Amino acid sequence: MNTVIEARNVSKHFLLRHNASVELKVRFLGLLSPRHRQSIEEFWALKNVSLQIARGEAVGLIGRNGSGKSTFLKLIAAIHRPTSGRLLVARDSRISSMIELGVGFHPELTGRENVYLNTAIHGLTRQETDAIYGDIVSYSGLEHFIDVPIKNFSSGMYMRLGFAIAAVLAPDILLLDEIFAVGDADFQQRCVQTIMGFLDQGKTIVFVSHAAEAVRAICQRACVLNQGELVFDGDVDEGLHFYDALLHPGGHNQAVPASHTAAAAQIETQPGSDTRREDSAAWMFDRVAQAGLQPSDRVLHFGNADPSTIERWRSFLEENHYVPLFDDASVFGLGGQTELFDVAIADSVFPFRPFNAVARCIASVVRTLKPNGRFYATWFENPDPANFEPIVQPNGITSFSDSEPYHYPFGLIANVCESVGAVVERVPGTGHPAGESLLVISPRR
């Protein structure tokens, strides 16, 4: 095996300094009174991790937040040093990291000057940069803006330039950290294409992500980290299942096989099935709680949920912060609501209501949200868009079929949201075994 990255019993130890201060004053005070003394908590970000990565391999590092994935990436990039053990990489291999795109750009400098500065930081000489400068600019598609100070760039342009530099530098080892969490669909598409291109050229890729689909698309091998320990190393599909089981110990979707479509087809035949609805309400609770729901948030719950799920919501949130609504009419009646909601939940809304009602529900709920609020909705992707052809009525009005199956295409939902001033995104990595997925709708800032 032609090893390019080798971790030998790597451990990384961070000291979390509570009451920490780099001021001398506080250090002197600490000598006198215990109240000012800093207490040091030891934290092992990585424990005895050993693995080898061969040339041309694409490895996905998966794990919860704080499991040590990013730390491991930074150890490979030599930004941090292991506390013990050794992290070795192939001699003379060029490592390019897309850990934080565009960091290190200076806002006052133009795009061109930033490109030269950034490549110099990666150790290129001016001549080497001259040779690839044209490629970087054309790759980024920013020809017209390259001589504009970068402070005038949009965040998307910022990232495009950062990505273009990292891509054109043609590294031997590419480190990617949650790159799909940012950027528009177009940008993400481009990332995937570039990464696939690198794979074809036999480059080595280490990829950190929460998004199961992205990991599956890029990697053949997955390493699961849990609390700093390497708990799984092997095939990507097995790894993702292992990770899923880790996230939901004893959960219902742990045992569900990958055959999503079969389960979906079986449920489609009985759309009114209560089991499916309850299932998705409980599932949503987990997802939303995972996305950072706070007990102080005010939640508007709109849909049919099982009493036990409602109880979970009530017990999680502070008193009077949970407002359940069980029919469309009460949603529309919310116009006079004085308090705004942080989070709105709509389970099983879209597949089971006529299109007009869906559009009006979205509009009503978005209006009741705080400016930084979130609206989560389960959504059943239309397996066949042909089922959803617009119908032109004899009187010339265009409408959509309200007879089953009428699961709406994503583009249509996006249009509805746009018309009410909101943005809709799929929450990555949330495929419900029954075929549903989760959408997040946020009022446009």
Added chain:
Amino acid sequence: MSVIAHDAAGPVAAAVVPVRPSWLLAVSLDAILGVSTYMVSYWLRFDSERLPAFLPGAWSTVPLVAGAQILALVALQAYAPRPRASWLSRVVAGIVLGAAASALLLRGVQGISRMAFAADALLLSIGAVGWRGIWVLRARARARTVTRASVGELVDRAEDMTLGGVVVSLYRYRSLLKSLVLKDLKLKYRGSVFGFLWSLANPLLMIVVYTLAFTFILGVRTEMFVFYLMLGQLSWTFFASSTMMSTGSIVDNTALLRTVQFPRAILPIATVLFNFAQYLLTVAVFLPIMLVWYRVPLVEPMLLFPVVLVLHVAFTIGIALILATATVFFRDVRHLVEVALAVLFWTTPIVYELGRVPERLRLLILLSPMSPFVVAYQKLFFFREWPDATVWLVAVTYAVGAFVIGGALVLAFEDRFTELV
């Protein structure tokens, strides 16, 4: 492949124990240094006519002084087999304590110089910390060679960073250094109408103020006072703004540190070179004007100008590296530097002449950090003579000492910068 089983044992703490010099070697090196710095202090203190009168006193007290310093070092555990990170501060504290104790013991004895004790403590501290710095650098280099042999085709990049010390990595990253300096210069003048003229205006204004104050208010009538002042003021401005800016050069670049790996020493060095570029520009404008205005004849000593420049830059880089590293650990350094610079300006012979300082204080003024360089510039251009051997000795000691200590500090601690900023 399968699920990975773990043994119960937790991660083992780093097994790499830094190699310290044996105590015998350390003690003898310190003793030799102690004797020589004490004697050199006498040589610096007295001119050649008065020196013979004091040499017997110096020779008779040197065993006591050096012995007291070694004893203090032993007492403060500077030779312990595994002292902690405070190693260097123990060394400095021991030397100062030893010098102070022997000065107290010898109070009232005739034929010795009290100033020499201060000079001895300062020079010995630089020497003792300096050789320890070189030792640490050598030990790291050797450890790297051993690693290389054991890991074959793979390398440990974080360790590889320090290869050959600061100088080699500087050369490898010269393009980055150039880019950083150019970036700062561009940003400084971008959008301003007068651009570079501002860099000239600042020293010009200071010279006007001091000239008014000294010639018209205090009534000091020195020939060519403006020229004299300019030599000191320009080089001081370079040093002062470099050290001020260098304190933030690492802590203010968090984003860069967290995403890319490169020799961290580059950042303070780029700050110094940015200020050096401006210094050169102001010198290139003012020096010819002054030489022509005062009809100063060109003489051979002026050829030494580049040598003094190199020493001055090396010294400033060393101080910048020390301050940048210290700021990572104590943010107070920034404020301390501001105060220290205000004091140091007046302990440096910029607005006054070293020759007019009372004879017994002259050594202390010469040992003020920037003095040897300022004095050297003044000797070359104003007095048009070769600088004394004492000036050279102090300048070279300061430049090499600061550079070695600064380089060793950055290399020893740069691993921890990312976690601490």
